Amino acid sequence: MSAVSYSQLVWVTLPEIALVVAALAVLACDGTVLRGAAIARRRGVAALLACVGSVAAMLLVGSGPASFHLPDGMLVMDGRTRVVQVALLVLTILTVLLSEAMLTPAAEGVAGGKTAFTHHIGEYFALLLFATVAVLFLVSTQNFLLIFLALEFLSLVLYILTGFDKQSQLSTEAALKYFLFGGISAAFLLFGISLIYGLSGSIDLSQIAVAALQPDPLWMIAIVMVVVGFGFKVAAAPFHLWAPDAYQGAPTISAGFVSSSSKVASFFIFAQVLTLGVFGAAGSGMWHGAAPGWVPVLCVVAALSLLLGNLAALVQTSLRRLLAYSAIGHAGYLLLAIIAHTPQSTSALLYYVFTYALTVLGAFGVLAALEAQGIDRIADVAGLSRRAPFLSACMLVFLLSLAGIPPLAGFFGKFWLFGTALNAAPQLGLFWLVMLAILMSVVALVYYLRVLKQIFVADVPANAGAIHSGLVTRVTLGVMAAATVVLGCDPGLLIRWVVR
C-alpha cells in the first residue's frame, strides 16, 4: 500500500475544503457582523456566501485533476464522478436561491401566512453547505468505510435540517422519525458491510468485486443487509415509512434538498456498490430465468415501490405527502436502471436522477413560495393559475415532467430508462417489470393531473387575491422550468456528460 501525502490529499479535496470554508464564513459573518441586522439582510449575505462557495467548489471540481485513485478506493475521481459532483453543486446553489421564499419575513396580514420559519439563518445555510460536503465525499469514494462515514455525516445534517422549524410539532416529529429509521438503516448497512468485510477481507469495492465472484450463501445475507440499508436512504418500499412524514413536516426547502441532492448521491453510490462491488453476485430477474442474487431482490423492491408509491399517492390530500409518495414511485423507476446494470443503464440512471432532482426541487420551490400564503393541501391551490400565473406555469412544467409527458425532461428520462432496462436482459427478460413501470406511470398521471386540475380548472375562491413571490425565487424557478423544457427537447445536452 503506497502512502498518500497530505499535500496530495489537500489537492484532491479542494472543492470540499472550499465549501467548508464558505460554511465557516457564513457562520462567522452571521454571528458577528450581522448580529443585529434584519433577516432579509442576513439571508442575502449568507446566500451570497453560500453561492460563492459552491461556485468556487464547482470551478475547483472542473479544474482539478481529471482522474485519480487513492489507495483502497478511498477517493476515486473519474469523468462521471466529476459530472455528478457538479450536478450536486448546482442543486445546492438552486436550493440556496430558493430559500429566499422560505426566509422572507413578508406575507403580513395573510390568513394562515407564515413568517420566516427560523432566525438561525447562518446555521441553516452552513448546514446546507455541510450536507453538500457530505454528498461530494459520498459520490467520490469506492471504499465502504468512507461510504458509511459520508452517509452518516449526510444523514446527521439532514436530521437537523428536517427538524429546523423549532416551532412546528410536525417538523420535530419528522426529524425524530427520520432519525430513528435512519439509525436502524445505518445498523443494517453496517452489519452488511461487516459481513462483506469478513467474506472478502477488504473494504475496497474493486477488491470486494474479486471476492464476490465466488458464490457463498453468506454473501446473499450481506447483500440483502446492504440493500435494506440503502433502501431506507433512497426511500424505496418497504423501507419508505419515514419519507411521507419527513417530507410533510420538514421545512419545505429541507424536504426539497432531501428529495433532490441526497437522492442523487444515494442512488449513485447505491449503483456503484452493487455494480462495482458485488457485480458477480448479480443473479437475474428475468421472468422465465430468475437466478438468485441481488437483482431479483431489487426487482421485488422496485415492483413494491412502483405499486405502493403510485397507488398511495392517489389518495393524498397534502401536496407534500403526494410528492413524498411520488418520490417512492420514482425510486422504483430508478431501481430499474440498477437492476439492468449495464454501462448504458448507469448513464440512463444519471440522466433520470438529475432531471428528477431538478424538477422535484422546482416543485418544492413552488410550494415554498406558496407556503408563505399558508397553502399546503391540494384543495388550497384551487384557481392558482389566476392568482399566480407564473408559479402555476412553472408547476405545470415540473409536474408534467414528473409524470413523464413529452417534450419535458422527465419523459426522455423514463424513455431511456425503460429502453435500457428492456435492452439489458436477453429476450426481453425484464419486460414484466418495464410493463409494470409503464402502467404505473399511467396511474401517476392521475394524481399529478388532480393537482393541475385544482390549479388550472377550479374556480378562484372568494376573497383570494394575487400571490406575490420574490424576484430571486421567480427567476430561479423560471430558469429551472426552462431547463426542464430544454433538456426534454434536446436531451443530447445532458447525455454527452453522463455517457462515459
Next chain:
Amino acid sequence: MLAWTIYLSFAGAAAVLLTPKSKPQVTRVVALLAALAGFGLAIAGTIAYEPGSIVTVAQVPWIPQLGIQYHLAADGISLVLLLLTGIAATAGILFSWNIENRVREFFAFYLALIGGVYGVFLSFDLFLLFVFYEVAIIPKYFLIAIWGSAPNGDTSKRTYAAMKLALYSFAGSALVLAGILAAWVVSGAKTFDMQVLAKYPFPVHFQMWAFPLVFVGFAVLAGLWPFHTWAPTGHAAAPTAASMLLAGVVMKLGAYGCLRVAMMLFPAGLGAWGFHVLGFGSWRDVFALLALVGIVYGASVALVQQDFKFVIGYSSVSHMGFVLLGLMTLSQIGLDGAVLQMFSHGVIAGLLFAVVGRMVYDRTHTRDLKILSTMHLGRTLPFVAVVFTLAAMASIGMPGFSGFIAEFQVIVGVWHTMPWMVFVVGFGILVGIGFTWRALTRAFFSDGKRATAAGPPEHGPLAAVTWPERCGSLLLLAATVTVGLYPQILMNLILPSLNSPLFAALRNGGWR
C-alpha cells in the same frame, strides 16, 4: 415546408398568450391566422406532392446515442390527414368565436393540440411520433375540463369526462410505448426510423404479440369497441371546438397509428395463429369483429339517446368502426376506403358537432331532443337546419358526399374478404339512417305536438347565425361535397402510397 404546419401552430399558441387580455378579438384573429397558415401549407404541400413518393421534410440526428432522428416526412396518407387537420382546425376556431372565458388560454391549448396532431401525421420516427402523440393529450384534458359544457352549472361531468379521456389516451399510449421499446430492442437497439424498421424482419412470434399491443394502444383513441367509452362522454362534455377536434382529428390519430405503426411494422401479426379459439384464427378476425360490433353497437345506442350530443358521440363510434373494419380487410380497396373514411368522418363529424354544440346548444341551452322538438328550430334557424340536413345526408352515406365513396369502398373490401360481415354492416348502416333521421326530425322538423304538457320552455328570441359560423359550415360542407363528387383528388394521394415500398410487407402478407 410542411414542417411549418407544426412550428406555426406552436408559435401561434405562444403568440395568442402574448396578445392583450382586453382584446379577445385580436386573440381570435391571431389564432385563426395560425390555423389558416397551417391549412394553406397543407394544401401547398399536397399540390407539390408527387403521388407515390415520400417527401422528406426534415431528417437530422436528434439523440444519436439511441438512434433517434428528427425525421419528418409525408406520403399520400399523411397528406390526406394533414389536409383534414387544416380544415378541422380552421373550422374549429371559427366555431369557437363566441368563447369569452379565458380566451387566450383556450386558443393556446387549442393550437398546442393542433401542433401535436400535425406532428404525429408528419413523423417518420417512432420516438418522434410518440412524443407528438403524447403532446396532444394534456391540451385535450384542459380544453374539456375548463371550457367544457356544464349543463345547469354542474362541472363534475366535464372534469370526469376530461380525466377519463386523458387516462384512456395515456393508457393506450402506454401500450404503444411498450411495443415501441420492444421493437427497438428486438431490432438491435439501433434506430427508431420507421422507413428502416418497416423493412426489418421482426420474428413472427414477436410480431404476434407486438401487433395486438400496439394496435389496441392506438385503437383506444380510434374508438375501438369496447375501449370506446371515453368517446361519447368526452365528445359530449367538450366545448364545441374540442368536440370537433376530438371526433375530427384526434380519433384519426389512433386510426393513423394503427395503420402506420401497428400494421406497417408488424404485418405478420395479422397472419393466422395456426389454431382457432372460438372461431377466431388470427388477430385480424378478432379486430374485424370488434370493429363490426362497434359499427352496430354505436348506431344502436345512438338510436335511443335523448341527448342530442350523445347521438353524435355514439355515431362517431359507429363511423370509426368503418375505418377499423376497412383496415382489417387487408385489401387495397378496403384500406383506401378506410383512409377516405378518416377524412370524411373528420369533416362530417366536425360539422355535426358544430351544429349541435355551437349553433343549437349555445342558443337554446339544451341538448335534450324532447325539449328541442318543441322549439321549431327548422323555422327559427333555417340556416342551421339546412346545414344539419346536409350533414346528416353526408353522414348516412348519400352519394355525392364523401361518406358514400368511403363507406362504399370499405364494404366492397369486406365483401371480397369477409362476405358474411357485409350483411351486418348493412344492418348497421340502416340503423345509422334510423338514428340520423330521428335526430334530424326531432331537433329541427318536429311539429311539436308531442310537447310536454307545460308547453315549450321560456326562451327569448334565438341569436342570429353569425358570419364565422357560416364560413365554418361552408368550409366543411365544401370539403365533404368536393371529395364526394370528385374522390380522385384524395384517392390519387392514397392509392399510390398504399403501393409504396413502405407497405410491401403488409401487401406480401396476404393482400387481397
